[in-house]
Amino acid sequence: MVSYKEFLAKFTFKPERAFMVGVERECFLRQVGSGIIQDQAAAVHALMEASPYARHFSPELSACQYEYKTDPLAISDLGEQLELLEATLQQQLAEIGLYGDFTEVAEETMPLTVYPNSRYLKIVDTLPTEVLSAACRVAGTHVHVGMPNLATAIMIYNHIRDRVRQLRELGDHSNGARLRLYEVVAPQFDPPLVAGERGLYKLALERGFAQNPRDWWSEMRITIYGTIEFRSFGSTPSVPEIEKWARFCRQLCLDARESISRELNRGWCWGI
Template sequence: MTVGVEEEFLLVDPSTRRPVARAADVLAGVRDLPPGARVHRELSAAQVEFASGVCEGLDELRDQLTAGRRALAAAARAEGLWLVASGSPPLADPRPALSAGERYERIDSVYRGQVHGYQCCGCHVHVGVPDRETAVHVVNHLRPWLPTLLALGANSPFDRDRDTGYASWRVVHQAPFPGSGVPPFSRTAAEHDARVARLVDCGVLVDPGQTFWLARPSTRYPTVEVRAADAAATVDDALLQAGLTRALVDTARTAGPAPELDDQVLAAAVWTAARYGLSGPGVDPFTARPVPAADLVDALLDHVSDALGDDRDLIRSLVRGVVEQGTGAARQLRAGSPEAAVDVLACAPTGAGSPRA
C-alpha cells in the first residue's frame, strides 16, 4: 500500500524563540523538493507544511521527509528564521496572524477567538485504499489504536510560555472544536458523509474537509488520513507513525466488522494519552481499564505484526528508541524550559533534517 506524510512546522525567530508570521516569505524560497512533494501554508501565518509525494515504501518516505525538512529549513534560514518541529508553540507569538485567503477568513468568522493564536502542528499519515467504503471500514478499526499512536507521537508539553503538565497540549487545544477526537463509528461511507454534511449544515464546520477527527477518509485523496500524532520531533518519529499506520490499515482491510466500542472510554483513552504520553497509565479501549501505556504499545505491535512484513525490525527498533529515549514531549521537558525546547527542536538546514540538539 502507498503511504505519504504531511508535516506541519512552526517558523521561529532565533533571537526570541517565538513564532513569527513569515510563512509566505519562507515558502517563496523553497527549492529542491523531492518528486511529487509540495509545501503549503496553514491557518497560522507562522506555520508551514511539507507534504511528501506518494511513496511505495518506508525507505523512499524517509528520503522524502529528510529532503522536505532540509528544503524548508534552508528556506527558513535564508529569511533569518528557524523551522521548529513542535505540536504547539513553546513560547507565545506576540503578534499572531492568520494566513490570507477566503477559506481562512471563513474559519476566522466561525471560530473567532478559538483560532486567534491557534498554531498547533501535527503529523498526518495518508495510506492508500481502493475506495471510500474500505476507508470507512478501516477507520472503524483504527478507533481503539488512535490513543496509542498519540501517546507515541506526543510532542507538545509547553504552550505559550508554560509547562502545561500534558504530553500533548495540541490535542487538548483541539478538543473544543466540533468534529474532534476519535471519529464516530460509521457503518457505510454514506453514513459517514451524511454525518459530516450535517455538521456543515449546522454551521459548525466551514466545509467537509474541516473535521478535527484523529482519523478520517481523506476528502482530497483515495486514502485514510490519520492525524493522531503531534508534529514529529525527528524524521524517525514521523517514519514510526507512518509505518504503524500503514500496518494498521493493512490489518484492518481484510478484517471483519470492527467492534463498536464505548465513545466515552475512547475519549478517556485519548485524554490519558494526551496527559501522560508514554510516561504514565493508559486506558485500554477494549477492557475499559487503566493499564501501563507500554502495555498498549506492545498490544499494538502484536496486532500489526504480520502486516509489518519486511519493516518489522525497523518499526520495532523505532518503537524501542521512543520507549527508551522518550517521546518528543519527554525530550522537550528534559531541555528544561520552553526556550531550550525550541533549541532542541529547531531543524537543521543540512544533514538529516533532524533537530539541532
C-alpha cells in the same frame, strides 16, 4: 444542498496507491538567534514557490506556521523524502533569518495572524479569540495511508478508529497539551462510526463537511485524496520517529484488512 452523488464524486481513490504512505509535517517559523516566533508564512511561501520542490510546500492557517507534504510513497522511501524536504525548507528559511521549529505547542503570546487565504479567512471569521489561539498554537504530523476504494476505506476506518488513544500516546510530546488545545478547536475530535457510504454522507450533512470534506475535523478521517488520515501525532524533529508512526499506521490498516477479510469469509461460510 450537496447531493449524495456530488458528495461521493469529491473523493478520488487510486488502487495502485493502496497502502502507500504520505506525511504532512507542520512547523513554527522562528527567528534565528532570538527564537522569537514570526508571522512570516507569506514571505516564506513566496520564497518556496521558486523551489523545484514547490508543490510539496504550503502555508497553514497560522501565519506563524508552514508545512510540507511528501508524495504517496512506499514505506521504505518515506524517510529519504522527509529529509530532503526538511533540508530544502531549512535552507530557504535560513536565507531570510528563519528556521522551522518542529515542536507541537507554541507559547500563548504568539501572534494570531492568519495566512491571507480565502478558506482560512472564512474559517476564522467567527472564531472566538480563545479558539483562534488554540488553532494557531498547535502543530502536528499527519500520516496518510492510501486506500483502494471508499467502501474499503470505511471498513478499515471503522475497524481501527478505537485505536486513537494508543496513537495519541505514541505521538505525544507535550503531555497531552496539543490534544487538549485541538479539542478546543474541534470538540467533535473523536472519530465517529461511519455506517457505509450513505452513513458518511449523512455524517457530512450533520457536521457541515458535505461541501468540503476537508472540513471534517475528526482525529482520524477519510480524505478526498483516497486515504485514511491519522491526525493524532504531534510534532518531532526526528525523521526516524515519523517513519515509526507511518509504519504503525500502515500496519494497522493492513491488519484491519486481513481481519475484515476473515470476518467476511466466515460470514459467507455461515450464510450470514
